[in-house]
Structures are given as C-alpha cells and as structure tokens.
Amino acid sequence: MGGEKVTVSIVSLCVGLIVGYLGQRSRMCTIGGLRDWVLVRDTALLKGVGAMLVASWVIFSVIRQIAGSISGTGLLASGTTPSSLSAVAAVVIGGLLLGFFATLSGACPLRQHVLAGQGRIGAWAFLGGFYIAAVVYTSWIEPHIGSWVV
Amino acid sequence: MTAGTVTPAREGGAESPVRIQIRRWPRSPVFYGIVVAVIAALAGQWGHVSPPAAYGLCSACHGRDLLNWTLNHVEGTHLFVTAAGSHWPLLTVIGVVLGSFAASKKNREFGSIDIGGNLRQFGLGFIVMCVALFVGGCPTRIILRTGYGDVAAIFTLFGIAGGIVIATLSMRWVARR
Numbered sequence: 001m002g003g004e005k006v007t008v009s010i011v012s013l014c015v016g017l018i019v020g021y022l023g024q025r026s027r028m029c030t031i032g033g034l035r036d037w038v039l040v041r042d043t044a045l046l047k048g049v050g051a052m053l054v055a056s057w058v059i060f061s062v063i064r065q066i067a068g069s070i071s072g073t074g075l076l077a078s079g080t081t082p083s084s085l086s087a088v089a090a091v092v093i094g095g096l097l098l099g100f101f102a103t104l105s106g107a108c109p110l111r112q113h114v115l116a117g118q119g120r121i122g123a124w125a126f127l128g129g130f131y132i133a134a135v136v137y138t139s140w141i142e143p144h145i146g147s148w149v150v
Numbered sequence: 151m152t153a154g155t156v157t158p159a160r161e162g163g164a165e166s167p168v169r170i171q172i173r174r175w176p177r178s179p180v181f182y183g184i185v186v187a188v189i190a191a192l193a194g195q196w197g198h199v200s201p202p203a204a205y206g207l208c209s210a211c212h213g214r215d216l217l218n219w220t221l222n223h224v225e226g227t228h229l230f231v232t233a234a235g236s237h238w239p240l241l242t243v244i245g246v247v248l249g250s251f252a253a254s255k256k257n258r259e260f261g262s263i264d265i266g267g268n269l270r271q272f273g274l275g276f277i278v279m280c281v282a283l284f285v286g287g288c289p290t291r292i293i294l295r296t297g298y299g300d301v302a303a304i305f306t307l308f309g310i311a312g313g314i315v316i317a318t319l320s321m322r323w324v325a326r327r
Contacts, residue, residue, distance in 0.1 A: 007197065007198045008197070008198045008199055008235065008240060011197035012199055012241050013242070015197075015242055015245065016242040016247075017245040018189060019185075019207060019249065020247060020248060020250040021253045026178060026179045026181065028182040030289040030290050034314045034315065034318075038315055045179050047180050048179025048183040049179075051180040052290075052293050052294075053187075053293050053297055055187035056190070056298065057297040058297075059187055059297070060297050060299065063191060076299045077298055077300055077301075080295075080299070080301045080303070082301065082302050088302075091285055091305045091306050092309040092312075094281055094285035094309065095292075095305065095308065095309020095310040095313060096309045096310070096313040097313060098310055098313060099289075099309065099310035099312065099315075099317065101277045101278050101317075102313075102314075103314050104274055106271075108209075108290065109210055109282060109288040112209075113209055113246040114246060117249070118251070118260060119263060120263050121264040122266075126271040127275060128275065129271070129274065130213065133275065133276040134210075134214040135218070135229065136276075137214075137279065138230045141280060142230070145284065149302065
C-alpha cells in the first residue's frame, strides 16, 4: 500500500509545512543540540533532540499496539539488523562523516531548508550542492557502494 | 503635565496565563521534537508515506525522491525512487521551505542574508547529501528510525554524535590556534 494515491503528495506537503513553520519558530536543529552542548553547555536544542527520540519511540510503540503492522521482537524492528560487522562499520563511519560535515556546514539538512526559506543565501548554496549530489549519488555512486550498509 | 501615555495600553488587555503559555509553544524545541515525531509517524502509518519504514519525514530521501521523480517524468530517465514516492511526488522539502518562509514573513524575520562562504556550503551540501543517502536518511530520519527500532539507525546515531563532537572540537581547536 501507499504511493499510489495523491494523498501522498498532500500529506507530505502538509507535514513539510508544519515542520517548516515550527522549525523556523523554534530554531531547532538535530545536530545543533550536541554542538551547543559541547561548546557552551547549552541544552535547549539537546532537549529537543531527546524529546524527538522519546516521542518517536512512544508513538511507534503505540502504533505497534494499535495496527500491529510493525514486525519485530520487543523494541527492535525485524529486518533492520546489519548483516555483518563490515556493514556496522560502514554505517558508523557514514554516521561519523554525516555528523562531521553537517556540523561544518553549520546545521543539519532539515535546518538548512528552514534557513533557505528564511532567506539565507548560504543555505541556498548548500541546497544547490545537496540536490546535485542526489542525482550524482543515485546515478553513479550508489551502484558501487550502496550495498555496503545492508 | 504629560500629554498622553508613553506606553500605550497593550492590545487585547489581560490575557490568561494559560493562553500565553500555549502561544509560546511553537518557540520550544521540545514541542518541535514531539510534534515532528508524532506527525511523521502518523504520515508514515496512515498517510500512505511508506513502504520504507519510518519514512514520514526526511529531508535527504524525500528531496532525492522528488528530484528523481521529476527527472524520470520530464527526461524519461529511470533513476531510483522509493515506493512511497514513485506514483505521486513527495513534496515535503517544498513544504518545509514554504512553511519556514511563511513563519519568517509572519514574524518579520525574513531577510536575504549573505554571510559568505557560499562555495564551501555548496561543496558541503554535496558531501552531506552523498553521506546521508549512504546511511539512509538525514539526521532527523535517523532519530525517527531509532525510535522505530531500527538497529542500523542506532549505530548511525552514535556515529553522528561522534562526528558532531569531533567537528565541534576541531573547529574550536582551529579557532583558538
């Protein structure tokens, strides 16, 4: 199910509008939390990250009880465990690089979209590279390294 | 003798403390975190934004889906699009930019600011997208997947945390040198 109806476009647009509005008001950034804590021991954004983590765990547990569509044992979903140690290493190193370069750019990708809507020129430059990389990655890079993380 | 009052009476008079509290909620990162988790989970479960699990909100994957969907329909290419966005496009990223634009206009915070370093931002955007697609989502979706119970996302989250700490400390080290 999913994907065949126009509902997908409407729902995703509404989700985006709500997230964009609240993201601009709250200045929330998923990597900014830890960065601010390391630099100046400011926990405002880190609390937001923690709230998102806890809330998503709670809501997915509730959905698991209601709909029962999520297979798995206990807290962990099935079919998501990396198959080998090299897959774990690839995922951890990928996460390291993601955190490193996102911090250098100043904000997480979602926050860059919010900054772009707010009129920040640097964020538009970031999004330019971001979307060119989307095509480059799916066309030329993913066929070679995409299977590393499975 | 004073003519008129220096500070005009506040509009609307006395507002109840509860309403003032509620009006401050959008400013709170905690409120943002809870709302994002809930609407992303609901969109993934009952808003047809699935099969990939916990796919309700992601700036990297949804952007990739929208761009590749557009290219597939305009240029006739066969780039990869997830099942959720294969028939109708996922408009999340456009919604985020428009929502942020509306919020900044409404509160008079919109301003075209150029702080330089745009070429650097362009290159960083390129790298961030490649790595984000490699690990399967932007940091926001990694958090959602961790809540969903994805084991790979838990490892990724630890990696991201380590990357942030390394980058922050190295930036401070460079700045102090």
